[in-house]
Amino acid sequence: MKTLKKQIGLLGVFAICTGAMISSGLFVLPGIAAAQAGPAVIVAYLLSGLLLIPSMLSMAEMSTALPRAGGDYFFVSRSLGGMFGTIDGVGVWLALLMKTSIALLGLGAYLAVYVHLPMQVIAILAGLVFMLTNMVGAKETMRLQIAMVAGLLAILVFLVVKGAPVVEREYFTPFASEGWGSVLPTTALVFISYIGLTKVASMAEEVKNPGRNIPLGMFISLIVILGLYGTVVAVVVGIIPAEQLYKTLTPLSDAAGIAIGPVGMHLISFAAVLAFATTANAGIMSASRYLLAMSRDRVIPHAFSRFCKYKTPLNAILLTTVVILLIVSMTGLERIAKMASTFQLLVFAFVNIAVIVMRESGIKSYDPGFKSPFYPYIQIVGILVSVVLIPEMGLLSSIFAMGLVAIGVVWHNLYVRPRAEPRVGAVAKMAERLGERLLERDADAMGLRTELRQIMKERGLRSGDPFFQMVQEADFIEVGPEADSEEVIRRGADLLARQSGISRDLIFGALLERNRLGETPADAGVALPHLLLNDVEGFHMVAVRSIHGLDFPLAKQTIHAVFLLLGNRGNPTQHLRFLAEIARRAENLHFIDNWIAADSIDDLADLLLSNEE
Template sequence: MSNHESSHLSDPSTSLRRTLGLYAVLTISVGAMIGSGIFVLPGLAFKIAGPSVILAFFLAGLVVLPAAISQSEMATAMPEAGGTYLYIDRAMGPLMGTIAGFGVWFSLVFKASFALVGLSAYLEFFVEHPERPLAAVLAILLVALNLRGLHQTAKLQSILVTIVLALLAAFIIFGMPNTQPERFEPFLSEGLQGLFSATAVVFVSYIGVTKVASVAEEVKRPGRNIPLSILTSVGIALVLYPAVVAVMVGVTPAAELAGTETPILTAAAQFLGTYGQYIVAGVAVLALLSMANAGVIASARYPFAMARNSLAPPFLAKIGKKSGAPVAGITVTGIALILLVLFVPLIELAKLASAFQLLVFALVNLALIAFRESHLDWYKPEFRSPFYPAPQVFGIVASLLLLTQMGIVPLVGAIVLVFAGVGWYRVFGKSRAVKESAARDALRLRENARLVQNSRDAVTTGGRKHVLVLIRRPTRPSRQQTLFRLALRLTDADGGRIHVINFDARTRGMIPTEADLARAEELGITVTTQQYTDEDRRGMVHLFVEREGVDLFIADLPQDVRATRHVTRDLRWLRENLVCDSVFLRNRSVEDIDRIAILGTGGPYDPVKIGIADHIARYEDASVRFVHVTPVDAPPALAESIHEYHEQLGEILTVPWDDRVRPADDLVKTLTRFSRGANLVILGAPSHRFHVVTDLADRIAESLDCPVLLVHTPTLERPGLLTRGIQWLIN
């Protein structure tokens, strides 16, 4: 089982039963497509594109195909309920998963509602009736049927789809001989703009093709049946849709076909007679009913999956004991369905659903790329996309280009849905969701690789060429000796320089000692000292660093620093303005060292911390320990990736090393516990607006009973705009 597969797979109260075979899955997929797209939209699309509407249906299928291939692969790696939402969530994190879950759920409910209202136009052929109330009654019946369980629903779905496919095949066979070639000319009567606009309009016809993945947890032999059903469905639609539309165009006068809401019925009147029209109208009713039913089946699984991942209220994750169906998810979906068919003009909402689905399909392709490029151990699909990544890149580009053909209203509506998803996540889901994802893993791997290379450079470069030691007033002589001896440990032998700036007049001539000078001479390090008054301390240091090319600044950070305003002010200013790395010594003086603990890894200070630790450890013949604490709810994969990162860093070090990676609620307490036995602790010191170091760094240092080096570097590489955007989306 993958690290991402939660305990819900073994929990009978939130696990679904595998009852669906290949044909049942295939009919769910086909049934989710064949409906309003072919029975209602061709007339509208013909008015936009003319005879090239035939090609528009085919092009729309080509845009869908990469997402179908990507979804087939991901479904075999994660055969769980949730489909598109699940894959995007695990690929790019809970924020993008929430947006996808919202968007797909809305688009499916919109399409199901559109199908139910579309029934009215065809039922009108049989008997006059009030359109909206009848659609609401049909919605209630479908919800009640789904509440009994998917196995019973799937049987009905299989029967409906079989009848629809058989009669559509008959429509093509009997209709083709009656087509008139002149009705197809000129083929591009409205030009390429008309063709692409019609392609965007009819895209909604393919929305349901990948929705079978949302019931993946209920499919027998998912590694075989899911990709077979999805790709077979696309193949059927790519042949069936253009063929049916070709018959409509070939047998129907253009004036009658353009704009009609019952195009297949209008075409049947040309060659099938009255009885044939009854049959076709009946088929249309069955097809629209089938699509609405498939929409309820698939859409109800999205709130179920989101609740199971803590992105929706937990009651939506409950399973009916007898039916095995997500009862709460079906009920919520049913309520939305009834409200929509009663009160909302759905033709525009269908366009909004289509526009958002284009974005979702682009994200599906992007999700597969994230999984592939992350090289996750648990991602082992039984089916793999051929010719990767060409289909995915084509799918992303084509979906976004087609989106531009939808018009301003669908675009604005899609943006509103995106913001709704973001708002829901920020308010409800962010504090509850597990934020690990394939994209986050990929960024972590990329960042770790950069940090490893920078750490390697820091270690192989050796000691610092020019180190500046600041002696402020007042500083005990023993502390001054500690600062100088720390500089000795960090300065490059054979040519390095140490410069001491002393602002404490009481210690004139005491630092460095004769023994320290002798040790420096033995190492080949040049030592110079300067005595200054208290005036303009920070200006003098800043000027010296820039003029002399200092690459490391060392200063004492007393424990009472928060109560010593002038010290805080000066050291904070120096940290922010010096162009070199800084080391602040906190707590006890440094004496004999046999183990150095580096607290927290995977951040921008790693190269500086590791370079300093390795150089001191070599000087003292000591070892290094990496200590890292993860959240208690973090997946095991996070700890594994951190340990692998430590192993990469360990290969760089020239001294023995080990690591401790532990989950914990109390970060400070756990870091302190695993730092015991260390004679020196090294900790990153991020900038703080009011203090020399952050409150967290200060609390960690206070909790430790050993010397602490707080390191800071001004040369942090700021991520690019694209990287920062991706980090915001996946966090």
């Protein structure tokens, strides 16, 4: 399977998260929200951001454990199964398209004043520009995204600095003029302002060092946006008289006109253009990755997983843009944006459940680079946030979300099930651990373990993993043409026993039984017999060279390199990272040739440590 190139660093993650959040939620909603809650709208904005934290932490954990294009679609399908994955993927993709369409229309509305073209025409032209930038690669897209976000933040900070001295204190009295009971419905209304924070999860496959950059970038972005929303909304409330604020759809522009003058209004219009542009750009980028992930799973036609010469999913970007431009040709989409947010709340509940399922499944190769703190209480709070806020979105929005669920169910049964392999996800393993025979085949048969291990191989070692020390302290031996796999395991068990102080018979018996059952990974000339025991201190390895070759059960090729690994049962994920690292290095096309051709056993350790793909 082709993977996307890792080109996005910490600054790129921050730019995606921030750009996806600053849009209509800040440039349009403050006046509408203030009409519902009065000056307490400031509390509603801050509360919305805080209520997103549980889902943000769960999304960050899943992104670092499963860094694949598709974000929450990939997480949900691998944890809750194919049906839920299809519902999530189809629904979130459509919701993203609607939000991106709103952003493009907002962009057109602000620019129409200056270029004298219809709003829809401007929106369509802008959509085509962002389509082209997405086609040429994430790196080029990130440069544009970072530049737009930097300019946007600078202008908004300028508004706060200029507006703060002219704030009228009496405009904040009474603070909860519509009653404190209005704060929660207003919180639900402005929740859309923060939803873009988690969209970087759909691009996790393209993030460098995702275990660090995804959670850190999301956290920094949320802190910055919380502070920005709080101060900007406070300035708007403190500058614009209530009777004007409650009726305006351009509250920031109005505030700038009062605090700075006509120049300020033009500056904020430019900021609004940047805001809608960053949201639209990030929306096309994220939505196309949902198509890519679903295509890989045969949820939609495989053509959408094809890459162009720039190593970007060309067909996925094209379809995403075409549908967005069709929506842009329509009007009155503000309500649809709120409907899309309702479905996103449902997805957040799915992701929080997914973290619980993955943690409780007992799959040892589930190895997130970042783990959500206060598990499972954070996840339970995240689920409750969705349960509380969805009814506040209104009946029509709830019906819309259920309609997307129905579309996902129908599509899964009519298209996906006849074509794709059944995927039950980690929930089967969790049920198995609870003693419920929910399914006859476990996560191994469904391919989840294999997928997690492939991800682990791509991600490589973690800082502090003593892999090099283990190799340097390992025993390297050579066996003659008379040796077979059982003899190799016997000699390896002898040396592992000397290294670890564990009974030779225990090691040999366990490794031999696993080998006879066909549980020794063996492919491309390399075999990896491995074992976890309770009383082992650290990790121990024996490497074996066979120039003539060995036969291992289920191996399709003759084995020339055998790496026997012994580790502590209390640290299975590090043990799996070591196995994945050996496999990654051995995948080099010339590794086996060099292994056989090495002048002496003493050269093998250096060969293994120096061999990079």
